[in-house]
Amino acid sequence: MSSVSPSSRSLHRLVYFSRSLLRPEDLETGVEAIIRRSxxxxxxxxxxxxxxxxxxWFLQALEGPALAVQTAFGRIGRDPRHEGVKVLGAGPAEQRLFREWDMCARTLSMVDQEVSRTLARRGAFDPARLSAEAATRLLTTLRTVRADAARRFVA
Ligand SMILES: Cc1cc2nc3c(=O)[nH]c(=O)nc-3n(C[C@H](O)[C@H](O)[C@H](O)COP(=O)(O)O)c2cc1C
Known part of the structure; x- marks a missing residue:
């Protein structure tokens, strides 16, 4: 008998934001290292x-078995490369919105920079004011934009 309860295996999604403590000049290599490990x-x-x-700012969605998400988030929360980690939303999810390779895309890719520029034009970005739904929408939009760019690049 497994000691893991069914709910700890059911699909959960957690969305949080945090403040990066990486120096601007170390951002690219720092983020790459985080992604490689992730x-x-x-x-x-x-x-x-x-x-x-x-x-x-970092904005991240994590989805998977509840216990696995909690454990990973515990590790992430103790990471000295950021501070002020705040959960925007966490709970059961019906389906995955992201695929394995969505995390893989280099965060400082051209498309991400383009999305960043669009956000910057709208004024100061304050993730604390985002609802969990709005944050998830932003991340799924980024997923779609990245996938479109990847398709265009391959085509
Ligand atoms: C913004 C941010 C996001 C991260 N995302 C993940 C992640 O999705 N998965 C993960 O395992 N580690 C992630 N990390 C790294 C963890 O904090 C931690 O360094 C790593 O999980 C330790 O892995 P290790 O025990 O294999 O060395 C992230 C770190 C930061 C700062």
Whole structure:
């Protein structure tokens, strides 16, 4: 008998934001290192998601078995590369919105920069004012824009 309850295995999604403590000159390599580690760990943990970095903020969705998401988020919360980690929303999810490779895309890719520029034109970005739904919408939009760009690049 497994000691893991069914609810700890059911699909959960958690969306949070935090303030980056990476120096601007270290941002690109820092984010790449985070993503490299995340791909390896998340694959093992059956976690998917997407990390967006904009104007010194991190915004990330994590989805997978509840216990795995909680454990990964515990590790992420203790990471000295960011501070002020705040959960925007967490709870059961009906289906995955992100795929394994959505996390893989380099966060400072051209499309991400374009999305960043669009956000910047709308004024100061304040993730604390986003609802969980709005944050998830932003991340799924980014997923779509990245996928479109990847298709155009391959075509
Ligand atoms: C903004 C941010 C997002 C992160 N996202 C993930 C993630 O999705 N998965 C993960 O395993 N680690 C993530 N990390 C890294 C973890 O905080 C931690 O360094 C890593 O999981 C430790 O892995 P290890 O025990 O295999 O060395 C993230 C870190 C930061 C700062």
């Amino acid at each position: 791909i390896d760990n998340n694959r093992i943990d059956n976690i998917t998601g997407l990390l967006f970095c904009h104007d010194g």
